[in-house]
Amino acid sequence: MNLKGTGVALITPFTKENEVDYTALTKLVNKVIEGGVNYLVVLGTTGESVTLTKDEKKKVVAKVKEVNAGRLPIMLGIGGNNTAEIVHEIETTDYTGISSILSVSPAYNRPSQEGIYQHYAAIVKASPLPVILYNVPARTGSSVAIETSLRLAKDFKNIIAMKDASAGLEQCKGLVNGGFAVTSGDDALALDMIKLGAVGLISVIANAYPKEVVAIVDAALEGDFNAAQEAHNHLTPVMNVAFDDGNPSSIKYFLHKQGLIENTLRLPLVPVKKESAERIEKVWESFK
Secondary structure: OOOOEEEEEOOOOEOOOOOEOHHHHHHHHHHHHHOOOOEEEEOOOOOOHHHOOHHHHHHHHHHHHHHHOOOOOEEEEOOOOOHHHHHHHHHHOOOOOOOEEEEEOOOOOOOOHHHHHHHHHHHHHHOOOOEEEEEOHHHHOOOOOHHHHHHHHHHOOOEEEEEEOOOOOHHHHHHHHOOOOEEEOOHHHHHHHHHHOOOEEEEOHHHOOHHHHHHHHHHHHOOOHHHHHHHHHHHHHHHHHOOOOOOOHHHHHHHHHOOOOOOOOOOOOOOOOHHHHHHHHHHHHHHO
């Protein structure tokens, strides 16, 4: 799978009754494809996948594949902190219409670097598709070290890249210098990471503003950093509030204001608080 460009970490819309809203999901998938993104990421953190039942996950993936109709590659999120359970899920998943697997580093139990290595080794041995590692220390409580990532890439050719959301540039620099592909997991840092050699971005903000995000990434990948910076500056007001009350609460409120979804999340996540909503509304008004 070619990771160059913009992927979008799709949210999962819910009705007011807290059921998956497949009508809104259809509209969202069409919106981001028409906005120019290069691939779709389904059942990631932004998609509140940990709150979906197994049946709902299957139906969400089926709906995304149906609406996509082969237009773009689909990356499927399969991750967790129970290695055996993840391996079983990988072995029993139908990969029709799926191009790759995105697997987040184990959260909560905070394994050692050797534990992280063995976790991913088990996953990639079971996977029939290319695997993208996902490092997001703010959520998992531990970081996949540069050395561990490069060791995995050397030992398993099926590990093709790292989605890096470590909130800094050192990880990206070290991985790129080691010859390992990196895609940014941070909208605000994507431009700087591409300057260092990252191949693109898996974006949250592209749910609401796909064209604007694509403009940043495409210009940066073409080496036109002036145009990329201009596009980045244009979207900065959105970036400044798009994670105010966490993800995906804030981006869901943007989508709600755009009339695309209900402002509904599943516990333990809740909608943005009043102060955040007011800040988002000001930005949304300026982008109408």
